[in-house]
Amino acid sequence: MDLFEQIEGTPHNLLPYDGTVQYYGAVMSLSEADHYYEVLLSTIEWKNDEAVIFGKKIITKRKVAWYGDIPFPYTYSNTTKTALPWTKVLLALKALVEKESGETYNSCLLNLYHEGSEGMAWHSDAELDLKKNGAIGSLSFGAVRKFSFKHKKSKESISQVLQHGSLLIMKDETQTHWLHRLPPTTLVFTPRINLTFRTIEAS
Numbered sequence: 001m002d003l004f005e006q007i008e009g010t011p012h013n014l015l016p017y018d019g020t021v022q023y024y025g026a027v028m029s030l031s032e033a034d035h036y037y038e039v040l041l042s043t044i045e046w047k048n049d050e051a052v053i054f055g056k057k058i059i060t061k062r063k064v065a066w067y068g069d070i071p072f073p074y075t076y077s078n079t080t081k082t083a084l085p086w087t088k089v090l091l092a093l094k095a096l097v098e099k100e101s102g103e104t105y106n107s108c109l110l111n112l113y114h115e116g117s118e119g120m121a122w123h124s125d126a127e128l129d130l131k132k133n134g135a136i137g138s139l140s141f142g143a144v145r146k147f148s149f150k151h152k153k154s155k156e157s158i159s160q161v162l163q164h165g166s167l168l169i170m171k172d173e174t175q176t177h178w179l180h181r182l183p184p185t186t187l188v189f190t191p192r193i194n195l196t197f198r199t200i201e202a203s
């Protein structure tokens with residue numbers, strides 16, 4: 001940790017070039033993280049995700065939900081969803097991520113992985129309606145899982161373990177040059193919830 005981090009509490013950049021990823025570790029107490037995990041599990045409108053891959057409709061085991069300032073339509077993997085209105089707990093978490101990161105967000109994509117066999121394949125979050133080079137604030141709750149980045153050209157890879165109640169920020173050119181994924185694992189048997197706060201630009 002350098003002097004700047006000790007004073008400002010800003011984590012260093014995990015990426016060696018072409019983007020910025022900062023891991024803040026836990027940004028709340030264990031009891032707050034436990035509380036948010038339980039509330040999110042029971043109050044979010046979780047739905048199995050549908051995707052169209054090579055023209056075939058598939059339904060994922062992972063569950064998702066999409067919330068925002070207005071009913072934004074959000075298109076990815078050839079499916080479109082409409083954002084639900086913020087809940088009280090999501091607004092509290094958005095305020096926390098905005099304070100820690102010094103950025104603002106207008107929407108949130110949530111993922112529920114029931115156990116280690118569920119993950120997310122290599123991708124970048126660069127959909128047309130996402131603000132280009134905008135910050136993405138990622139909160140994790142529940143099972144501790146590894147998260148990985150791979151550079152699109154050099155193939156260099158970087159991993160970070162994401163703790164219960166932790167925050168990770170991806171910004172600058174990260175989505176242009178790096179892929180990320182949540183690898184499946186045989187070592188985890190409990191659920192993990194992830195929230196990615198994002199900025200949608202109305203078209």
Ligand SMILES: O=C(O)CCC(=O)C(=O)O
Nearest residue numbers: 109111120125182194196
């Ligand atoms: O579950 C995670 O930590 C990441 C999810 C993700 O990459 C996404 O929703 O785009």
Ligand SMILES: [Fe+2]
Nearest residue numbers: 123124125180
């Ligand atoms: Fe992503």
